[in-house]
Amino acid sequence: MDRIIESFVEDFESDFNYKEKDRNKLFEHFSNYLIVSKLYPDKSSIDKINVGGAKNPGIDGLAVMTNNHLITSIEEVDYFIQENDLLEVDFNFVQSKTTSSFELSGISNFITSVREFFKDGNLCFEDELLNLRDLKNYIYKNSIKMEKSPTIKLYYITTGKWIGDQNLLTTVKTGINDLMSTDLFCDVKFIPIDADKIKSLYREIKNKITREISFEKHTILPMIDKVSESYLGILPAGELIKITTDEDGEIIKTIFYDNVRDFQGFNKVNSGIRETINNTQSKDKFVLLNNGITIVAKSLNKVGSSFKISDFQIVNGCQTSHVLHHLKDLVDSNVKLPLKLIVTDDDDTINDIIKATNSQTEVKNEAFEILKPFHKRLEEFYDSFSKDEAKRLFYERRSKQYSGAKARQEKVISLSTQISSYVAMFLNEPQSTHRYFGELLKAYNNRLFLENHSLYPYYTSGLALSVIEEFYRDGNLSSSTKKFKFHLLLMLRIHVAGEKTPINVASNSKLENYCLKICDILWNRETALKNFKLLESKLKSTLDNTDLLKRQAHSMRAFTEELIPTVTENRKFGKVTYYNSTRGFGFIRIDGTDDDVFIHYTEVMKAFDGLTPYAKSFSFDVYESDRGPQAKNMELI
Incomplete structure (x- = not known):
């Protein structure tokens, strides 16, 4: 491990107050932090993906992403099924080594462990990984909600240098082919992270993101209280793709943190955006059909039509940004979109902008919560x-x-x-x-x-x-x-x-x-x-x-x-009064009342695997939801 990486690991150790005596274990945590920060920028995520242990020799980290959220439980899968009626799933495996080179045995063992994870049978993994395997099985049980099969990304991290050794490439290719042959995935990627990449990722996490765009067709807006500068204009879609994409070609998750909507997958609206891009005759109309993007930056350096923005967030336009990223190979100079660029560091002003630019369509409660x-x-x-x-x-x-x-x-x-x-x-x-x-x-x-x-x-x-x-x-x-x-x-x-x-x-x-x-x-x-x-x-x-x-x-x-x-005195008891497995919902009546509570089919499936839940007694909790009171944590009595 060179001195720079060692200093980064020490900085990480101090930042999170780790007192890990085993330096290999500390490097595992550090490596997981590098990857999860790209996927889901929440400091509590590190503990959720750490799965390294004596029984997991080939896997140090596993981040299961559903609809762009890091999940660890089947209840979270149920939530996104109910909210979006679709699942988009990525499995992200991490293996880290402090060795100064990429070793054939280590890579082979990593791929083998991942392959074993997706097999049925009694696996000798640690509890955390066994629970994630149960989660994996539940995800595939609900595969009807997927537009496409899940993807796998295999991050192999060492302090050496990746030079594309032919023997390693052959091993990787064989492993990818074996995984693809299971027909469980739509794509499998092996991503080597060497010393240079480690440094790049850590600097990206610690530093404020700065990007440059060519914003030729713009108008300067009049002076506004608590706003340093603001512009309105038309931006080529390729410029948006440029600032939302990292050096690996992945979309940068952190710049959408303040956006009140997560990417919803290719639902009806986003599919419409995709169809517009795919249709060569409608591409030039995209600027008329799209509501546009709002970017809030803390600082800006402008030279002519070249805008260098720093510490910025896309507070409105998450859906458009993700769809354009998915279709970046089809985006040409005909595709343009409205852009509102605002430079301010005033929190109240930023909150007002977020509320105003996201008030046109329904937004989840948690999206606006932090603005209160x-x-x-x-x-x-x-x-x-x-x-x-x-x-x-x-x-x-x-x-x-x-x-x-x-x-x-x-x-x-x-x-x-x-x-x-x-x-x-x-x-x-x-x-x-x-x-x-x-x-x-x-x-x-x-x-x-x-x-x-x-x-x-x-x-x-x-x-x-x-x-x-x-x-x-x-x-x-x-x-x-x-x-x-x-x-x-x-x-x-x-x-x-x-x-x-x-x-x-x-x-x-x-x-x-x-x-x-x-x-x-x-x-x-x-x-x-x-x-x-x-x-x-x-x-x-x-x-x-x-x-x-x-x-x-x-x-x-x-x-x-x-x-x-x-x-735990608030537990309710009752019997199902209506259940439609085709439509995927029903109602359960609380004993001693006339109150019927909504139940989603996923709750019934977990509590009762028979043909019909009628005439059975259940205990359950009552949660508030968009549909009113809803039964959760159902258990057959």
Whole structure:
């Protein structure tokens, strides 16, 4: 490992406060960080893709991407099926070596392990990889929702130099052919990451993205308050493709972080965009048919028609950008689109732009959530503890808001981690945290981020999560219990402050004192560790005695009920009153009421594999959704 890469690894180690004595294991984490940052820029993603272990000798990381989201559970698959009625899936495998060359045996072992992952049978993998194999099987079970088969990308990372050795190329080609012969994939790519590429990827993560476009046909807009410069005009589509594509030809995910819509795949609207590009006679009309792109940049350097933009986000136009990227070989000079380019660093102005440019069509609740005033206040509340390092945390509302020297990443709490920690610790639902955060936001929309809420429980839960992750990184808690970290947060709250939580309103001094009692424990790391070790021992004992499948217990309400039976009282019971397997939905009536709750077929499939669920009794949770109350976590009684 050369000195530059070694310094990058040390920087990563400091940034995330890893205290990993095994340097090979640290390099695995570093390598996974390089890849997942390209795929899904959320700091909590690293732990989700780390699968390296003694039983996984050929695979160090696996990121399963569905509809452009990193997923780890079948419930997340269900969510995207219900939301979009389609699945677009990519499997991204990572293997890293600190060796100074690409070795034939290592590459061969990597490809063999990936091939074994997709085979049926009893595999001797670690629990994390076995759970991801279950997820893979569930994805293929719902393959009817796919427009195309999944893709595989194999990232092999070493500190050597890739020179395209013929023996290695032959091994790679044979491995790709073997995988393609299974007819499970539409494409398989082997991507070597050598020393130069490692440096390039890490610099890209740490630095602000700068790109240059030729924007000849533009008009300068008049001066606008809190806006440095703004332009309106027509941009050749090739210029947009140029700034949205990295050096590997992949679309840059990070520049769409502030866009309220993720790419929806080739749904009806996006298919229409594709048809316009494919039709040679309609290409020149694209500029008339498309709503255009809005780019917000923090800085701009203009020389004639050459615009160099830095630290920018595409806040409207995610769909168009992705479709054009997919069809980049068909895009010619006839394809142009409207562009609005705005230079500002004022957060409120950026929020107003995002809201205005995305108000024409339906947008998911989670998309606009971070723009609410509540989150600005929460960020300021977090910052009020900045004078004491033991208390200091950062609430991140925007992509890379605290990148670089602004904050160590271990101290940063994102929207998704804030939701998970609060739902687990103060809403008594640790088993639900494996669900997609947008679903949790919708399910608890009347109990999360309310304007009259006290900010103390949010900071307390964020602090608790930060502290327990610190203990896991330092090896002070067993890695075998890490998947139960959200259960331990709930257990800590009850153990320290009592089971009954005071009502959450901003003026409630009882709630403030309740939270400060927990914070006092967490601010003293020695005392916090003693408490977590005690609770971990109780968790291990319960896990040893459960009859449930241990590697999936963290996501099962039944285990939470065994562990903390007094906090799971809201379970509902009932029977199905209507179910149409063809249309994929039904209704279940809550016992003792006239209330019918919507059920999606995916919930019924998991709970009951018979021909009809009628006359059977189920227990279930009720979640809020776009369709009203919806039954989740159904179990046959």
